[in-house]
Amino acid sequence: MPTGGQGSQNPEGGRGGRVCRHLRGDRDAATGGRRAAHARARGAEGGGTGRIVSQAPRTYITTPIYYANGEPHIGHAYTTLLADTLARYQRQAGADVLFLTGTDEHGQKIQEAAEKRGLSPIELCDEMAARFRNAWKRLDIGHDRFMRTTEADHLAVVGAFLTRLDARGHVYADTYRGWYCVHEERFWTEKDLAVGGLCPTCDRPLREIEEKNYFFRMSHFQGDLVRHIEEHPDWIVPETRRNEVLGFLQKPLSDLSISRPRARVSWGIPLPFDSNQTTYVWVDALINYLTASGAIDPNAAADDQGFDDVAGSRWPADLHIIGKDIVTTHAVYWPTLLMGVGLPLPKRILAHGWWTVGRDKMSKSLGNTVDPLELREEFGTDALRWYLLREMPTGSDASYTPERFLARYDELANVLGNLASRVTSMIVRYREGQVPDGDPGGLDGAIVGTLERFHAAMTALRVHEGLDSAMDLARTVNGYVETSEPWALAKTPSRGGELDAALATLTRALVVISALFFPVMPGKMTELAAGLGLNEVPPLQAAARIVPAGLRVRKVPPLFPKPEAVDT
Structure with a gap:
């Protein structure tokens, strides 16, 4: 609507004579x-x-x-x-x-x-x-x-x-x-x-x-x-x-x-x-x-x-x-x-x-x-959606460059895609694909804080800040993987309770992440939710309350593969 206008009519004109x-x-x-x-x-x-x-x-x-x-x-x-x-x-x-x-x-x-x-x-x-x-x-x-x-x-x-x-x-x-x-x-x-x-x-x-x-x-x-x-x-x-x-x-x-x-x-x-x-x-x-x-x-x-x-x-x-x-x-x-x-x-x-x-x-x-459709063909729909909304601070200008697009794509692949693949792989490997009945509260503080920041940003129409908070949570969850070391816990049967808690915590965090990222990347987050054993991405207000125990998980393939392997 850079200019306006709609409608048509016949040569006789007048409201009753309009032809379209x-x-x-x-x-x-x-x-x-x-x-x-x-x-x-x-x-x-x-x-x-x-x-x-x-x-x-x-x-x-x-x-x-x-x-x-x-x-x-x-x-x-x-x-x-x-x-x-x-x-x-x-x-x-x-x-x-x-x-x-x-x-x-x-x-x-x-x-x-x-x-x-x-x-x-x-x-x-x-x-x-x-x-x-x-x-x-x-x-x-x-x-x-x-x-x-x-x-x-x-x-x-x-x-x-x-x-x-x-x-x-x-x-x-x-x-x-x-x-x-x-x-x-x-x-x-x-x-x-x-x-x-x-x-x-x-x-x-x-x-x-x-x-x-x-x-x-x-x-x-x-x-x-x-x-x-x-x-x-x-x-x-x-x-x-x-x-x-x-x-x-x-x-x-x-x-x-x-x-x-x-x-x-x-x-x-x-x-x-x-x-x-x-x-x-x-x-x-x-x-x-x-x-x-x-x-x-x-x-x-x-x-x-x-x-x-x-x-x-x-x-x-x-x-x-x-x-x-x-x-x-x-x-x-x-x-x-x-x-x-x-x-x-x-x-x-x-x-x-x-x-x-x-x-x-x-x-x-x-x-x-x-042409946005050309970028979509190479990198996929959700990667394009992510780039546009993450790169431009809402209300300010942004400059398109191929280098920045690739940097944002790598962010998705390395932080979010890698996290989903690692966590679901460990649940399949260590618990035969079923989320154990462990304490899922290991990341409660991070999840609650992220939800508060996300809601505040979206309500204020600062969408890029909301997406920043969601990506920050993904980084925090990656850090939890490194500090909890599920692969080490799996080697010691006496630490099975700790492993169950770590896997339950990680599953719950991924459920919340799927809900946070869903507005901007609905396709990929639907894939992630399916990999976690959910029928659909849960509403945000419900995501943090889901009890992950018993969910049947399958390994999630790379959500953001190398560009030449992207399936759009």
Whole structure:
């Protein structure tokens, strides 16, 4: 979602005339599809406006929706894996999680890219959405909804949202004069331009434009937004991004153009009150968070009746995860739009850093992107997941190098993989594969301390610190192997009780380790749990309480073999 946008329509325009390949069939069929999607978003069984019946705490986590004009790259992968890891952590804690990602499928950039390839816009979007879906499947990303902004329920929700915004007096028409960047899908003023009159973000040539737009009175909500940020110091994390937004808000806030003339940008959602204008892609894209939440009924008339009781939906989102380059859009445009329609703001925004190559941001425009699927093929899915989340301090930048990737892979192989193989081999060798009934408490202090640090880090959204604590426990357990020396104890029958305690302690520690590492490496930790005789990786809160005695263990093969032997 570096730019936004979703939807399509026929040449006649207007809300009723919208044509999209996803809306084939008669009007009743389309309405039925919207009902089903709305019911799923609200957690209902079988449609209607049902309410959530689960008693589990609910968590709603989102990524940006990614612009459908390029291949998934390592930056996309990081954002989505960060969300997936936090979603898995919340599920381990018993939460009912909705994890949203998807593709942003409207706007002039899509329109022109499709024309260059001789495709219709929806054909291009179909192709790119499939590529993102495939990439996330291969990276073991377990999203609950993949939003495409050309879908029926989203088209209706955008119409309802904009109708309410207009009805409340926050929209007006005016003429815009300025410089427009197609790549960034945004206008610039003369004072913003880079040397040579180029876009200050991507250094591309700009188009001078004068046209009719509709504007949202964003300036009206500037004071309310500043107060919200000041009263909620953890609303934007890290603090550097919060300060950046507050600095931006020190200057008078301009009103926001929310439309483009249909004559120039035909591939977009028509404004419900002017079919000759299409919705600005960023506005369209941001509203996807509401569509998935079930907060707006897409079947109701596009007025206040379409806005359901928010308490019965997933809104507000618990966490928007974004890159730092789109923090203004999410921390200024989005909350003021929500204020305009009277909906609550998202609870937190995490703006992470960039992946760089050298000192340059990794981006399609610079041609220096890294294909995450190529790394996966060589090293395996979980090794890639580990590298991305361990290497980048949450909120800061990180530089990709093959050398650092190999160092992180070696860390997995030498610390975690070797530990799993050694411990399970000793249980098979010394106790015929059955965990003995010994005292498993030899590492109680280390386990309790690690769990406390892990939970604190994950709750604070400092995922890299949580993973550090998990790896520190693995190192501690390796140290216990060396100091307890099970191989020496096995040589002395009179020390059988000590051997039983050591093996039970090590098994319990591995069970806890499998739960700690599961959010980031679900595949390998499922393998480890199976080797320990468990049907699945236990929830974190239960892992330390499992009594290992009697578990049937088999030797776990190397979890992280040499790259040429990796089975992905």
